Amino acid sequence: MSKNTFLKKEAIKEAIAELADPFAPKNFVSKNFVSKNFVSKKTVQQIYPAARRRAASLKRWIIKRLKQTPETPSPQHLPIFKNFERDGTPPFSKKALVICEAHGFFSTPEQLQHSSHANQAETVEIARAFNRLGYSVDAMDVFDPETVPDAAYDVVFGEYYNYGRLLPGLPKETLRIFYATRSYWRAEHQAIEERAKRIQRTRGAALPIKHWEEENSWVEQSDAIIVLGNKTTAATFSSQRVSVQRIDNCALYSPPPDLNQKDFSEARKNFLWVGSRTLLRKGLDLVLEAFSTLPDLHLWICGPVNEGGERAFVKAYRQELFHTPNIHPIGFIVPQSETMMTLMNKCAALVFTSCSEGMSGGVLDCMAQGLVPIISQEAGVDTESFGVTLEPCTVEAIREAVVNFASLPPETCRAMAQEAYDKTQTRYTLVAYSRNIEHLLGTAIDQATRVSASRQ
Numbered sequence: 001m002s003k004n005t006f007l008k009k010e011a012i013k014e015a016i017a018e019l020a021d022p023f024a025p026k027n028f029v030s031k032n033f034v035s036k037n038f039v040s041k042k043t044v045q046q047i048y049p050a051a052r053r054r055a056a057s058l059k060r061w062i063i064k065r066l067k068q069t070p071e072t073p074s075p076q077h078l079p080i081f082k083n084f085e086r087d088g089t090p091p092f093s094k095k096a097l098v099i100c101e102a103h104g105f106f107s108t109p110e111q112l113q114h115s116s117h118a119n120q121a122e123t124v125e126i127a128r129a130f131n132r133l134g135y136s137v138d139a140m141d142v143f144d145p146e147t148v149p150d151a152a153y154d155v156v157f158g159e160y161y162n163y164g165r166l167l168p169g170l171p172k173e174t175l176r177i178f179y180a181t182r183s184y185w186r187a188e189h190q191a192i193e194e195r196a197k198r199i200q201r202t203r204g205a206a207l208p209i210k211h212w213e214e215e216n217s218w219v220e221q222s223d224a225i226i227v228l229g230n231k232t233t234a235a236t237f238s239s240q241r242v243s244v245q246r247i248d249n250c251a252l253y254s255p256p257p258d259l260n261q262k263d264f265s266e267a268r269k270n271f272l273w274v275g276s277r278t279l280l281r282k283g284l285d286l287v288l289e290a291f292s293t294l295p296d297l298h299l300w301i302c303g304p305v306n307e308g309g310e311r312a313f314v315k316a317y318r319q320e321l322f323h324t325p326n327i328h329p330i331g332f333i334v335p336q337s338e339t340m341m342t343l344m345n346k347c348a349a350l351v352f353t354s355c356s357e358g359m360s361g362g363v364l365d366c367m368a369q370g371l372v373p374i375i376s377q378e379a380g381v382d383t384e385s386f387g388v389t390l391e392p393c394t395v396e397a398i399r400e401a402v403v404n405f406a407s408l409p410p411e412t413c414r415a416m417a418q419e420a421y422d423k424t425q426t427r428y429t430l431v432a433y434s435r436n437i438e439h440l441l442g443t444a445i446d447q448a449t450r451v452s453a454s455r456q
Contacts, residue, residue: 228359
């Protein structure tokens with residue numbers, strides 16, 4: 001391949017990678033494209049047709065792959081998966097209902113290994129743990145808004161709306177174990193509202209707040225609580241009358257990174273931000289403000305910046321997102337995709353400043369590719385000696401942390417990256433999750449039995 005051909009292909013990749021300003025006039029070319037670090041405006045205009053063809057080709061490939069996937073019920077119509085009995089010694093004398101993300105029960109082992117979220121495999125491990133404790137399991141999807149199970153259960157284990165919907169109809173003797181995969185709703189509401197007030201105060205923008213979890217009493221009606229998170233997450237439930245146990249999340253499976261070949265002299269100047277909705281809760285505002293004054297350090301943003309629900313946020317940070325040469329808005333990228341792997345190899349660290357999480361799977365997935373975590377305490381992951389926990393989580397603290405990291409010797413960055421990766425292969429694995437959830441369920445059932453006895 002000639003040098004010109006290679007540069008042209010690389011230019012096409014960059015042109016596809018960055019999003020255009022949605023508030024700009026049509027035919028406008030973002031300054032991000034014409035930065036001296038990437039390609040000229042003329043080059044972008046020349047390769048635009050090829051970039052569109054490549055995007056169309058990718059769309060056709062995705063559609064083809066989806067059609068090849070074995071039939072799976074839609075999220076709104078997942079039936080109850082009945083009598084899951086893979087582990088343990090049948091016949092089972094007790095019955096449990098698990099209300100979680102149920103797609104894993106309709107997936108092949110290969111699909112589970114390459115799923116886009118660890119919760120699909122974790123839910124199956126929860127059911128297997130119940131089997132080993134002597135329970136046959138029915139699995140109900142957390143997004144099913146209508147179905148009422150027709151069986152009687154000794155234990156109901158679940159999360160959020162479907163769990164809360166079924167609570168009033170449960171017999172008094174049924175044990176209720178709440179599975180909290182994010183912070184307690186009161187703490188989350190307060191944190192998000194404080195972030196929104198900061199933006200209104202500093203930018204004059206009143207962002208709409210739509211809470212994922214509305215006010216409820218699900219926790220208060222439960223006999224035991226298991227929290228997916230670290231001590232920071234678990235502490236948001238400390239006011240509850242029942243004891244709270246916590247469990248670590250696990251990282252998605254991905255090929256191990258080649259950290260020995262990675263150029264950390266360049267990678268230490270590049271930082272990745274990965275997050276989902278909402279950008280306000282995930283703290284993108286703080287990170288944008290920090291990097292907007294650091295022209296020599298690059299921020300790559302993978303998240304829903306091009307979704308309609310984030311329009312008010314994007315408008316408030318339009319200048320930073322689309323007109324700051326060292327900030328690169330990419331949009332949502334499929335985990336484990338070639339594009340994501342390329343970005344992870346380009347960057348040496350992840351910056352993630354959420355104000356409320358359980359234990360961020362995105363942080364763990366990045367660590368599994370050797371990215372050093374620079375994160376808020378509320379992200380729910382312990383950075384130990386291989387990362388930075390931002391306390392307090394402010395623009396100034398983020399700026400100081402990334403500048404300090406970029407000034408570290410490349411070999412120090414490499415050692416931190418290796419330690420972050422190693423931790424995902426020991427503490428944050430599906431095997432560790434499976435072992436831990438069985439122990440926690442056994443303890444939770446004992447606790448729930450005592451609470452339930454006092455209720456009857």
